[in-house]
Amino acid sequence: MTEFLPRHIGTWGSDRQAMLAKVGVASLDELTDIALPHGLTRSATEGLPEAASEQQVLARLTELSEKNTVRTSMIGQGYYDTVTPAAIRRNILENPSWYTAYTPYQPEISQGRLEMLVNFQTVVSELTGMDIAGSSMLDEATAVAEAMLLANRVVKKRSTVLISPDVFDATRAVVQTRARAVDINLVESDFSEIDDTVAAIIIQYPGASGHLPELAELEEVTARAHEAGALVIVAADLLALTILASPGSWGADIVAGNSQRFGVPMAGGGPHAGFLAVKDAHKRQLPGRLVGVSKDADGSVAYRLALQTREQHIRREKATSNICTAQVLLAVTAAAYAVYHGPDGLKRIAETVHEHTVDLAKKLGSVGVPVNTTSFFDTIELEIPGGADRARRNLLAANITAWKVDESTIRLSCDETTTSDVIDEVVAALEDCGTQADMTGIDAGYPVSLTRDDDYLTHPTFHRYRTETLLMRYLKTLADKDYALDRGMIPLGSCTMKLNSAIEMSPITWPGFAKIHPFAPEADRVGYLELIDELESWLASATGYDAVSLQPNAGSQGELAGLLAIRKYHIARGEEDRRICLIPASAHGTNAASAVLAGFSVAVVATAPDGSVDLNDLDKKIEEAGDRIGAIMITYPSTHGIYEDSVGKVCAKVRDAGGQVYIDGANLNALVGVAAPGEFGGDVSHLNLHKTFAIPHGGGGPGVGPVAARSHLVPFLPSHPFTENKVTGSESAKRPGHGAVSQAPYGSAGILPISYAYILLMGGEGLRMATQSAVLAANYVAARLDKILPVLYRGPGGLVGHECIIDLRPLREETGITVDDVAKRLVDYGFHAPTMSFPVPGTLMIEPTESEDLGEIDRLCSALEKIHDEARSVSEGRWPADDNPLVNAPHTAASALVGEWNHSYSREEAVYPGVSDDALSDPAKLGTAVASKYWPPVRRVDGPYGDRNLACSCPPIDAYV
Numbered sequence: 001m002t003e004f005l006p007r008h009i010g011t012w013g014s015d016r017q018a019m020l021a022k023v024g025v026a027s028l029d030e031l032t033d034i035a036l037p038h039g040l041t042r043s044a045t046e047g048l049p050e051a052a053s054e055q056q057v058l059a060r061l062t063e064l065s066e067k068n069t070v071r072t073s074m075i076g077q078g079y080y081d082t083v084t085p086a087a088i089r090r091n092i093l094e095n096p097s098w099y100t101a102y103t104p105y106q107p108e109i110s111q112g113r114l115e116m117l118v119n120f121q122t123v124v125s126e127l128t129g130m131d132i133a134g135s136s137m138l139d140e141a142t143a144v145a146e147a148m149l150l151a152n153r154v155v156k157k158r159s160t161v162l163i164s165p166d167v168f169d170a171t172r173a174v175v176q177t178r179a180r181a182v183d184i185n186l187v188e189s190d191f192s193e194i195d196d197t198v199a200a201i202i203i204q205y206p207g208a209s210g211h212l213p214e215l216a217e218l219e220e221v222t223a224r225a226h227e228a229g230a231l232v233i234v235a236a237d238l239l240a241l242t243i244l245a246s247p248g249s250w251g252a253d254i255v256a257g258n259s260q261r262f263g264v265p266m267a268g269g270g271p272h273a274g275f276l277a278v279k280d281a282h283k284r285q286l287p288g289r290l291v292g293v294s295k296d297a298d299g300s301v302a303y304r305l306a307l308q309t310r311e312q313h314i315r316r317e318k319a320t321s322n323i324c325t326a327q328v329l330l331a332v333t334a335a336a337y338a339v340y341h342g343p344d345g346l347k348r349i350a351e352t353v354h355e356h357t358v359d360l361a362k363k364l365g366s367v368g369v370p371v372n373t374t375s376f377f378d379t380i381e382l383e384i385p386g387g388a389d390r391a392r393r394n395l396l397a398a399n400i401t402a403w404k405v406d407e408s409t410i411r412l413s414c415d416e417t418t419t420s421d422v423i424d425e426v427v428a429a430l431e432d433c434g435t436q437a438d439m440t441g442i443d444a445g446y447p448v449s450l451t452r453d454d455d456y457l458t459h460p461t462f463h464r465y466r467t468e469t470l471l472m473r474y475l476k477t478l479a480d481k482d483y484a485l486d487r488g489m490i491p492l493g494s495c496t497m498k499l500n501s502a503i504e505m506s507p508i509t510w511p512g513f514a515k516i517h518p519f520a521p522e523a524d525r526v527g528y529l530e531l532i533d534e535l536e537s538w539l540a541s542a543t544g545y546d547a548v549s550l551q552p553n554a555g556s557q558g559e560l561a562g563l564l565a566i567r568k569y570h571i572a573r574g575e576e577d578r579r580i581c582l583i584p585a586s587a588h589g590t591n592a593a594s595a596v597l598a599g600f601s602v603a604v605v606a607t608a609p610d611g612s613v614d615l616n617d618l619d620k621k622i623e624e625a626g627d628r629i630g631a632i633m634i635t636y637p638s639t640h641g642i643y644e645d646s647v648g649k650v651c652a653k654v655r656d657a658g659g660q661v662y663i664d665g666a667n668l669n670a671l672v673g674v675a676a677p678g679e680f681g682g683d684v685s686h687l688n689l690h691k692t693f694a695i696p697h698g699g700g701g702p703g704v705g706p707v708a709a710r711s712h713l714v715p716f717l718p719s720h721p722f723t724e725n726k727v728t729g730s731e732s733a734k735r736p737g738h739g740a741v742s743q744a745p746y747g748s749a750g751i752l753p754i755s756y757a758y759i760l761l762m763g764g765e766g767l768r769m770a771t772q773s774a775v776l777a778a779n780y781v782a783a784r785l786d787k788i789l790p791v792l793y794r795g796p797g798g799l800v801g802h803e804c805i806i807d808l809r810p811l812r813e814e815t816g817i818t819v820d821d822v823a824k825r826l827v828d829y830g831f832h833a834p835t836m837s838f839p840v841p842g843t844l845m846i847e848p849t850e851s852e853d854l855g856e857i858d859r860l861c862s863a864l865e866k867i868h869d870e871a872r873s874v875s876e877g878r879w880p881a882d883d884n885p886l887v888n889a890p891h892t893a894a895s896a897l898v899g900e901w902n903h904s905y906s907r908e909e910a911v912y913p914g915v916s917d918d919a920l921s922d923p924a925k926l927g928t929a930v931a932s933k934y935w936p937p938v939r940r941v942d943g944p945y946g947d948r949n950l951a952c953s954c955p956p957i958d959a960y961v
Ligand SMILES: *Cc1c(COP(=O)(O)O)cnc(C)c1O
Pocket: 323, 324, 325, 494, 495, 554, 555, 556, 557, 588, 590, 591, 635, 639, 664, 666, 667, 688, 703, 705
């Protein structure tokens, strides 16, 4: 055994024995032998590496990062070098208080990241000139695609969308994939004609070529689009908007883009926070998460996710999008960059970038290189007849990369890191490409009409933290408000909040990974490509599939990619009518939403009383669908956390009817090393590297959602326009073109070293033990709590998988205490609540993972037992139903200190519920409890109030008074 395994897994020796005894099995192997249905198990670790030591893993990753070549990137096309202030890198990107947090569904313990997301929304809405912005999209290309779908929902009965030829190629590719799937007719157009079949037009600002038109032109196109009843979608560059007229000011309805160049490294393509902002009229149609300002039980300002009823977890196939995991950590980083620089600093950066570009254009002109773009922000296009390759070679010799458009055209983009020296090197490198006489004196810049003249980011938050000391303290204050894995366990079912070890995290900010442009020449990305090939093959081995694509940048996108593969497979076989997708009632909300986005219609299959798929209803739905059945989408282990016995039968029935089987592999932490979806019936699956494979949740993203498939579907996995011609890639991306689902060929490549390190540190055997330890922990919790809080579903041998659902409905019947009360009371006990009311209302789903130790697991069980007793105290009349520590939870320090205490329970019971009477009366003993106490910054947050009074940017300061 290497030294890492006992660091990653939390239960060993006598603790493990005690847990096995409580569950009633003799060993980990016996546990999974009983829990898994016969015929499902595998012990193969074939194809997975032997565990390596921490030093060996670091050495291997160093070697890979050194195989990538860091150069001065002038490629642009949506990705720009930027300076991540060290204070932000260290205090956010490298700080577990930020990166190990979960999505802020429990607002009382998430005020810090919610505040930073409101800052992000403020930056985006003010710079774009829109009324309201969401709290992040997956990347720019998918954000534009979501904008198109939004427009299509708003402008009914029209199915044509016009797109400018001057948008990024990768954006066009993703938008095309998404349009085709739902029968939107995407047409490239110069907008000279906009008729009443058009739902929206898509403009890039500045254009992919760098070009900026006169304001009047933009206003004219916008006016004509509106006249025809179409919406105007603008893909915009956030940095450019600090000096250019906002799209809102010239009439845009929706603005999408990427915040990458606000301090987030290029990272081989991601992760970065895309953004989407809309006019007020469309706010309820906004896809993804939106943070709103509300108030808590004491009337204090409190943030929480707004308008959640629009989201996929409630609206399922009628949702505004399938986006679940977004890009919170990167949105937080970009917001901190804006807070640190403030509007003046941002403007200065933008002006400097622009001045360098002007300088570059003029100097190239003076040596006779024809510059196509004379009206621009940061990008110019050069015309060198037949000389694009030669120009790129010359630049490469000077350690500079450029973007080749065709044999005679290249583009150069300046960024925050561009210096005068770089400009001089470019000019020297391109001197022999000059074809014209000296063009000194060309008029270069952007039209005066486009100069931005309104104020933005006037809120004090963007003016207060100019010194590093102040910024550091602001970030610390925010992080202290939140509950992340650095405080205690986060037992969220279906989320797998396991250890994200420091060693796995360390490579992601190394320049050899962070400073690589996704479209850099293949020779400069050799390390990435090797890492990607190896990781893909390990994941294929772990899942029993033939191939894996790492392009999807969240689970939801993996679902979409997998379902699109199924649809294309049917179409290729002349069976395009196979467009019905069966989905069990208990499925994760993303499933139904993804199916719709892939062009399927959804038929729901009922759940049997034991929680499994109702086989009779399945027969009925298969018969009703007839030869229109396209697929079934099941989760394994099911979202009830059990290994259903009937999975083989379910797969066979659908396969016999001509459908394909999609197995949602987000719960792979119950399978790695013990069973493989590719072997027990799946045709295609996605997995979530941010759950099973140790990528941290980042407070709600980033994620990676690879899609894995059997050989007949492999030709239909995602491709990318640049992997076939301009930017060749690893084997996986050299497939025939079936459409891109992410802007970058390998999605969020920059965080793949985390999963790579995890697999290599654990080795095949270690991964198997992690699975078994996770299953043991869940079964231990089930065995301990069942007597008082019944476990709702059980599989073979009466066992559960890696998580268990405890039923709080009987407790509510008996005591009136709700699942919300229990979840909020857990905060007083120092816990993040388990998953609430999913997939069954009135229940909690607990997933302890393999990383928690027995002490922490017992602490959770004890807290739930005590809360159960407290609820009894209510039903027994010791506390009134409307004034007890449960309905009033959580308790802030202020609520315990300020004013008279006239509750039916004591202050101590309110804020130190887990602490013994003995300790409460002894200052020396209480000291320990006081020191480790988590204090929620707000009391219970009023969600409906915030939805009725929707406000999604920084609240005025007097709101806090
Ligand atoms: C987490 C999860 C998803 C969605 O993954 P995201 O990365 O959040 O998009 C889908 N299905 C199941 C069962 C999940 O647990």
